[in-house]
Structure formats: structure tokens, C-alpha cells
Amino acid sequence: MTENSARPQLAHLTAALDELKAKGTHFKLRILDDQQAAVCHYDGKEVINLASNNYLGLANHPKLIEAALAATKAFGVGSGAVRTIAGTMRIHMELEEKIARFKNVEACVVFQSGFAANAGTVSAILGKDDIILSDELNHASIIDGARLSRAKIKVFRHKDAAHCEELLKDVAGEPGHKLVITDGVFSMDGDIGPVDKLAALAEKYGAIMMVDDAHASGVLGLKGRGSVDHFGMHGKVDVQVGTLSKAIGALGGYVCGSRDLIDYLYHRARPFLFSTSHPPSVAATCIAAFEMLENEPERIERLWGNTRYFQGELRRAGFNVGGVTTPATETPITPVIVGEGRMAMEFSRALFDEGVMGTGIAFPTVPEGRARIRLILTSEHTQGQLDQALETLERVGKRMGIVG
Numbered sequence: 001m002t003e004n005s006a007r008p009q010l011a012h013l014t015a016a017l018d019e020l021k022a023k024g025t026h027f028k029l030r031i032l033d034d035q036q037a038a039v040c041h042y043d044g045k046e047v048i049n050l051a052s053n054n055y056l057g058l059a060n061h062p063k064l065i066e067a068a069l070a071a072t073k074a075f076g077v078g079s080g081a082v083r084t085i086a087g088t089m090r091i092h093m094e095l096e097e098k099i100a101r102f103k104n105v106e107a108c109v110v111f112q113s114g115f116a117a118n119a120g121t122v123s124a125i126l127g128k129d130d131i132i133l134s135d136e137l138n139h140a141s142i143i144d145g146a147r148l149s150r151a152k153i154k155v156f157r158h159k160d161a162a163h164c165e166e167l168l169k170d171v172a173g174e175p176g177h178k179l180v181i182t183d184g185v186f187s188m189d190g191d192i193g194p195v196d197k198l199a200a201l202a203e204k205y206g207a208i209m210m211v212d213d214a215h216a217s218g219v220l221g222l223k224g225r226g227s228v229d230h231f232g233m234h235g236k237v238d239v240q241v242g243t244l245s246k247a248i249g250a251l252g253g254y255v256c257g258s259r260d261l262i263d264y265l266y267h268r269a270r271p272f273l274f275s276t277s278h279p280p281s282v283a284a285t286c287i288a289a290f291e292m293l294e295n296e297p298e299r300i301e302r303l304w305g306n307t308r309y310f311q312g313e314l315r316r317a318g319f320n321v322g323g324v325t326t327p328a329t330e331t332p333i334t335p336v337i338v339g340e341g342r343m344a345m346e347f348s349r350a351l352f353d354e355g356v357m358g359t360g361i362a363f364p365t366v367p368e369g370r371a372r373i374r375l376i377l378t379s380e381h382t383q384g385q386l387d388q389a390l391e392t393l394e395r396v397g398k399r400m401g402i403v404g
């Protein structure tokens with residue numbers, strides 16, 4: 001027994017964990033033994049990996065590894081300070097300029113994560129007299145940012161622009177600033193936010209428009225520029241958030257917009273002011289990743305080819321990949337809805353035992369009764385791997401009564 005294990009102060013946490021165990025939704029972390037890749041080893045077992053956000057296979061790409069090593073040799077392993085004190089390295093600025101050019105905006109600021117970008121930005125640009133109109137399925141980091149801002153939060157039904165407009169009308173007479181905010185791609189269902197309609201509403205009612213493109217960057221739009229490009233809404237979205245942790249393959253988040261927005265965030269976004277900046281290796285990795293997006297758009301084509309094939313085959317096998325009681329996926333995010341949390345966790349475990357890694361996701365991450373495994377395709381899965389995964393899904397699904 002280690003020093004703290006028996007103290008009563010935290011007994012309520014143990015009780016909460018016991019409750020999860022009773023419901024069958026308690027999990028153990030699976031441990032990756034090698035590199036984040038299409039086939040890899042978790043807990044010592046070889047699996048076809050359909051659980052990562054490594055859409056374009058960049059997380060272990062040789063060119064990115066080289067860039068990280070070279071930057072480490074040249075500039076060391078740490079930045080040594082927060083950006084505003086002494087921790088702004090030239091390579092941080094180069095990355096921000098690179099992203100701004102990629103996104104076709106005036107300026108960009110990089111945060112330590114997408115979570116920090118959302119939470120830090122929403123809480124910085126709004127205050128207690130302001131009003132946030134937010135999709136009910138927006139990411140947790142948006143919700144936390146909204147709470148931190150102390151603004152009033154009005155939640156519109158998922159992707160329901162008409163409902164958003166009703167709420168905008170309701171608050172039209174109130175003095176505060178208004179913000180309309182949506183995910184570009186919703187992380188649990190894979191559907192695309194109505195960025196075009198919401199941006200038009202924001203324009204009509206004089207609201208700020210903000211999009212979180214964590215799952216859209218590197219996936220949607222020309223060369224992976226994101227949902228704003230996908231909808232042809234350049235210049236109509238005031239605040240574009242993206243992540244460097246998913247398709248870009250490393251770690252971080254960013255905000256794109258006007259020079260003044262970025263300058264303001266330099267002065268007011270708390271994760272920027274109070275948390276140390278990226279190691280130079282991370283910045284170098286991301287720069288190399290954006291170069292790959294520019295130079296190898298065929299990766300994105302392969303990603304979408306794999307997505308169409310895999311989702312088509314799942315539907316043919318009778319799986320519910322969304323579209324009935326849950327939104328229909330429109331991206332490589334592939335929910336396989338099973339219903340009960342316990343069942344989703346058991347399905348995930350059974351697939352793992354047979355060599356397929358797909359994460360079980362239950363309440364509160366998704367609504368009660370809509371538990372699922374979530375699969376994500378990458379550009380790097382081969383036809384053979386996809387077919388083997390499909391065969392396994394169907395066999396295990398039949399055995400468990402998930403498909404007929």
C-alpha cells in the first residue's frame with residue numbers, strides 16, 4: 001500500500017468509480033507500445049488501429065520526425081517561459097505565419113492545445129454582459145470557455161440554424177456582444193456544422209462568428225483548410241480555431257482571424273499568458289506538417305477514399321453508423337451506434353481481443369442510450385487492413401447481436 005491510499009478524504013471518488021464499474025463503463029487506459037500507426041501494438045497486442053485522430057498519418061511521418069530532431073538540436077528541448085515573458089522563439093512566429101497563410105487570414109496565435117485555444121479565446125473575448133449562442137453538441141472546451149467568460153449561454157438544438165435565429169431575435173434588444181459558435185465537424189458523430197447558415201445569421205444580427213475546426217483541419221476544404229473553405233465562407237468567420245493535435249499529428253491549437261483579434265489574445269488569453277509555450281520541436285513538426293498538406297494533397301484523397309469505402313461496407317453489413325436516432329456522419333469519423341454503454345464497452349473489448357482497436361464511448365460523452373464505438377479512418381489504412389477490420393466487425397457484431 002502506498003502512502004495515500006487509505007485516507008478517507010477521497011472516499012467519494014472511490015464510490016464514484018465503483019458506480020462506473022457497476023454500470024460497466026469504467027475503463028482502463030490502453031497503452032500504445034510503439035508508434036501511432038494504422039497497425040500498432042496496444043497492451044502488447046497487434047491491432048488494426050481505428051481509434052486515433054491521426055487522419056493523415058503524420059504523427060510518425062519521417063519528415064516530421066526529422067524536423068523535430070533538427071529543431072531540438074538547434075534550439076533545445078524547451079522554450080523556458082510563457083510567450084509574453086521570454087518564451088517566444090522565432091520558430092513560434094514562423095509557425096503562426098505559416099498557419100495564417102495556409103488559412104488565408106491576417107494572423108494566427110498558437111496555443112498549447114486545441115482545448116486551451118477554445119477555452120482561452122471564448123473566455124477572453126466575452127464578458128459577463130455578453131451572450132453566447134452555442135450548438136448543443138459543441139466540444140467541452142467551448143463549453144468551459146463559455147462558462148469561464150461568465151457570459152449568458154443560450155444553447156441551440158444541434159445544427160438547427162432556425163433555432164439559433166430564434167435565440168438571436170430573443171436577445172436582439174440586449175446590449176452585450178453576441179457570439180455564435182459551432183464545431184466545424186462534430187467529434188462524436190462526424191457531421192458537419194452549418195457554418196454557412198450560422199455565419200449568415202451572425203452577419204444579419206451583428207454577432208461574432210466562431211468555428212472550432214479541430215476535426216475539420218486537414219480533412220475538409222481545399223488541401224484541408226477546414227470548414228470555412230468547405231463552405232466558401234472566407235472572410236465571414238471572425239474566429240477560426242484549429243488543432244495541431246489531430247490531422248497535423250503533433251500537439252497544439254491555434255486561433256486565426258484579424259491582426260487585432262490575435263494581438264488582443266496575446267494580451268488577454270489566459271493560457272497564452274500563464275502557460276509555457278511549445279518546445280521548438282513541436283513548432284518545427286507543425287511547420288513540416290503544413291508543408292505536407294500543401295505538397296501532398298493525395299493524402300486527403302486517400303483519407304476520403306478509405307472513408308467512403310469503409311462506411312459503405314459497414315452500412316451494407318447492417319451497422320447503424322448514424323443517421324437514424326443520431327446525426328449521419330459526413331466525415332471520416334465513424335460512429336457505430338450500439339445503444340447501451342455496457343454493450344459499447346463490451347463490443348470494444350471483444351473487437352480488441354480479435355485485433356481491432358475502436359474506442360467505446362458512453363454517457364456523459366454521448367447521450368444516454370446512444371453509446372457507440374467510434375472509428376476513425378486514416379489515409380494510411382490499406383485496403384487489406386480495412387477488409388480485415390470489416391470482417392472482424394461483422395463477425396463480432398453478429399456474435400453479440402449488434403447486427404443480424
Ligand SMILES: *Cc1c(COP(=O)(O)O)cnc(C)c1O
Binds near residue numbers: 114115118215243
Ligand atoms: C479534440 C478537440 C479539441 C481539443 O483539441 P486538442 O488539441 O486535442 O486539445 C477541441 N475541439 C474539438 C471539436 C475537438 O474534437
